[in-house]
Amino acid sequence: xxxxxxxxxxxxxxxxxxxxxxxxxxxxxxxxxxxxxxxxxxxxxxxxxxxxxxxxxxxxxxxxxxxxxxxxxxxxxxxxxxxxxxxxxxxxxxxxxxxxxxxxxxxxxxxxxxxxxxxxxxxxxxxxxxxxxxxxxxxxxxxxxxxxxxxxxxxxxxxxxxxxxxxxxxxxxxxxxxxxxxxxxxxxxxxxxxxxxxxxxxxxxxxxxxxxxxxxxxxxxxxxxxxxxxxxxxxxxxxxxxxxxxxxxxxxxxxxxxxxxxxxxxxxxxxxxxxxxxxxxxxxxxxxxxxxxxxxxxxxxxxxxxxxxxxxxxxxxxxxxxxxxxxxxxxxxxxx
Amino acid sequence: xxxxxxxxxxxxxxxxxxxxxxxxxxxxxxxxxxxxxxxxxxxxxxxxxxxxxxxxxxxxxxxxxxxxxxxxxxxxxxxxxxxxxxxxxxxxxxxxxxxxxxxxxxxxxxxxxxxxxxxxxxxxxxxxxxxxxxxxxxxxxxxxxxxxxxxxxxxxxxxxxxxxxxxxxxxxxxxxxxxxxxxxxxxxxxxxxxxxxxxxxxxxxxxxxxxxxxxxxxxxxxxxxxxxxxxxxxxxxxxxxxxxxxxxxxxxxxxxxxxxxxxxxxxxxxxxxxxxxxxxxxxxxxxxxxxxxxxxxxxxxxxxxxxxxxxxxxxxxxxxxxxxxx
Numbered sequence: 001x002x003x004x005x006x007x008x009x010x011x012x013x014x015x016x017x018x019x020x021x022x023x024x025x026x027x028x029x030x031x032x033x034x035x036x037x038x039x040x041x042x043x044x045x046x047x048x049x050x051x052x053x054x055x056x057x058x059x060x061x062x063x064x065x066x067x068x069x070x071x072x073x074x075x076x077x078x079x080x081x082x083x084x085x086x087x088x089x090x091x092x093x094x095x096x097x098x099x100x101x102x103x104x105x106x107x108x109x110x111x112x113x114x115x116x117x118x119x120x121x122x123x124x125x126x127x128x129x130x131x132x133x134x135x136x137x138x139x140x141x142x143x144x145x146x147x148x149x150x151x152x153x154x155x156x157x158x159x160x161x162x163x164x165x166x167x168x169x170x171x172x173x174x175x176x177x178x179x180x181x182x183x184x185x186x187x188x189x190x191x192x193x194x195x196x197x198x199x200x201x202x203x204x205x206x207x208x209x210x211x212x213x214x215x216x217x218x219x220x221x222x223x224x225x226x227x228x229x230x231x232x233x234x235x236x237x238x239x240x241x242x243x244x245x246x247x248x249x250x251x252x253x254x255x256x257x258x259x260x261x262x263x264x265x266x267x268x269x270x271x272x273x274x275x276x277x278x279x280x281x282x283x284x285x286x287x288x289x290x291x292x293x294x295x296x297x298x299x300x301x302x303x304x305x306x307x308x309x310x311x312x313x314x315x316x317x318x319x320x321x322x323x324x325x326x327x328x329x330x331x332x333x334x335x336x
Numbered sequence: 337x338x339x340x341x342x343x344x345x346x347x348x349x350x351x352x353x354x355x356x357x358x359x360x361x362x363x364x365x366x367x368x369x370x371x372x373x374x375x376x377x378x379x380x381x382x383x384x385x386x387x388x389x390x391x392x393x394x395x396x397x398x399x400x401x402x403x404x405x406x407x408x409x410x411x412x413x414x415x416x417x418x419x420x421x422x423x424x425x426x427x428x429x430x431x432x433x434x435x436x437x438x439x440x441x442x443x444x445x446x447x448x449x450x451x452x453x454x455x456x457x458x459x460x461x462x463x464x465x466x467x468x469x470x471x472x473x474x475x476x477x478x479x480x481x482x483x484x485x486x487x488x489x490x491x492x493x494x495x496x497x498x499x500x501x502x503x504x505x506x507x508x509x510x511x512x513x514x515x516x517x518x519x520x521x522x523x524x525x526x527x528x529x530x531x532x533x534x535x536x537x538x539x540x541x542x543x544x545x546x547x548x549x550x551x552x553x554x555x556x557x558x559x560x561x562x563x564x565x566x567x568x569x570x571x572x573x574x575x576x577x578x579x580x581x582x583x584x585x586x587x588x589x590x591x592x593x594x595x596x597x598x599x600x601x602x603x604x605x606x607x608x609x610x611x612x613x614x615x616x617x618x619x620x621x622x623x624x625x626x627x628x629x630x631x632x633x634x635x636x637x638x639x640x641x642x643x644x645x646x647x648x649x650x651x652x653x654x655x656x657x658x659x660x661x662x
Contacts, residue, residue, distance in 0.1 A: 236408065250477030255535075256351065256421070262477065278476040281408060281419075292377075293538055295542055297543070299376050
């Protein structure tokens with residue numbers, strides 16, 4: 001599966017079934033990989049090392065993307081939706097979405113600016129004031145096609161643009177999934193447990209059970225990080241920069257990376273000439289906190305790909321940064 | 337006690353990088369315990385086995401970490417931009433002497449602004465005149481703390497930026513040195529990362545599965561001009577915590593501790609804190625849950641560079657632990 005196919009699949013937090021099945025089908029073709037699904041819906045894959053007396057490394061990436069859920073319908077037939085994950089209501093308006101397994105098309109709308117009062121123009125509309133339009137004419141008709149609890153995902157095509165840039169929805173999750181699949185299909189010098197986690201956007205819940213089922217020597221979390229390098233931001237609040245390589249994280253709101261593992265990772269990236277940067281900001285909790293601190297303590301480091309417009313229908317990454325994340329992961333596993 | 341306190345408060349150990357504190361403590365307690373280990377979170381865990389093989393496993397936890405400033409970036413003129421690790425009020429961070437674990441010293445200041453200063457206005461001057469020079473001295477991700485400065489005030493009180501929670505570490509260390517043989521097994525955890533959510537203690541409690549947990553931490557005071565709550569007074573004895581926002585102490589364990597203090601004429605106070613939490617909150621919910629209580633050392637100006645405790649409260653805490661643990 002390539003990155004385009006992965007991004008165009010729909011797997012909103014809590015509804016990762018189709019991606020789970022696709023991953024299982026894919027890894028069944030890889031040599032020496034055993035896969036199973038745990039009770040949180042994580043896909044847990046194990047691959048043996050190519051050399052004897054190897055270490056055991058846990059590598060994770062989350063599958064799920066942000067999206068919406070249908071909560072009710074108005075009598076005129078418009079659906080009320082609530083966000084799943086951290087979504088900015090300001091960027092939801094006028095976006096195309098698909099709803100449910102039947103992939104019903106819909107458009108998110110609100111009162112047009114022409115009719116908004118001065119006050120309304122100044123503030124962002126909340127999710128209570130926007131709606132999804134599926135072309136229904138009544139509450140019954142709307143809920144018949146899109147029952148309460150249906151998931152909604154952004155409807156965006158994947159695209160490549162500029163010099164090696166890619167854009168699509170769910171890139172912040174699927175780049176990690178893509179790299180984890182590529183890792184499983186290569187030969188590595190350690191025993192690897194690769195876990196594709198669920199419910200990252202709902203509080204890293206899939207990741208919170210992972211450490212109970214394996215006791216690795218250390219863990220690598222593949223993630224995406226904020227990239228605030230457009231516009232007038234001063235350098236010290238940019239967090240990361242596009243094209244400068246995989247971002248190594250010393251701390252986020254959920255976990256402080258093990259000092260030694262963090263320093264060793266930086267040293268290894270330097271000596272192997274892998275483009276890398278140090279993340280310059282305190283990102284929200286990643287799966288690292290959940291993995292480090294729910295069972296036996298683990299040494300964890302997070303490797304992130306810089307991502308512009310995170311949690312939007314058009315996330316942007318650079319191919320070379322995605323590749324650097326994979327290169328550094330393999331290098332760590334083979335050498336640490 | 338003062339010398340032990342001075343040694344442990346002088347070690348530089350920010351949240352996330354507590355190694356030097358663990359070293360200082362281990363040098364004091366190693367000869368007195370049966371086993372000691374440092375786990376993946378950096379916790380220093382010392383075990384003193386009890387004579388009774390069916391005895392209780394009692395976990396004690398005091399945290400080694402100290403709130404700090406993590407280097408996020410560096411301006412081209414050599415000033416370090418920071419974020420806080422743990423709960424720091426910006427006002428406490430203006431114009432202070434700070435130090436990094438590698439020995440580099442600096443001064444942290446806030447940009448002069450019309451509005452209230454925020455964390456993004458803070459910067460540390462380490463004497464470098466360019467980014468290149470600064471990055472030779474420290475690295476992104478290094479964490480600075482208020483510089484150690486331990487001194488006596490009068491006969492009984494001691495001030496230091498790190499009383500939270502090194503005075504408890506000193507108490508716990510002194511307990512290990514003087515406890516002698518007991519029936520029950522004591523698992524003394526010197527924990528990490530308490531200031532960001534009791535992470536070290538959570539891991540230790542999961543790994544060792546104790547029967548009960550006693551956290552030792554500092555608490556606020558109500559005996560200075562203007563501060564009447566909580567109703568805690570320095571020098572009136574160790575505080576037995578009824579509740580804070582992190583945990584409600586197990587009532588039976590709490591009363592056992594109070595009764596033990598009364599029966600042995602050990603001064604104590606009951607404490608209720610309408611905010612905050614200790615390692616007890618993490619120990620209480622480990623695995624299937626265990627009874628917990630916190631013993632608190634009354635402390636003034638918590639999370640400032642001048643935290644003040646009374647050594648008489650430390651002594652009463654030590655006596656209580658010695659009498660309570662059989």
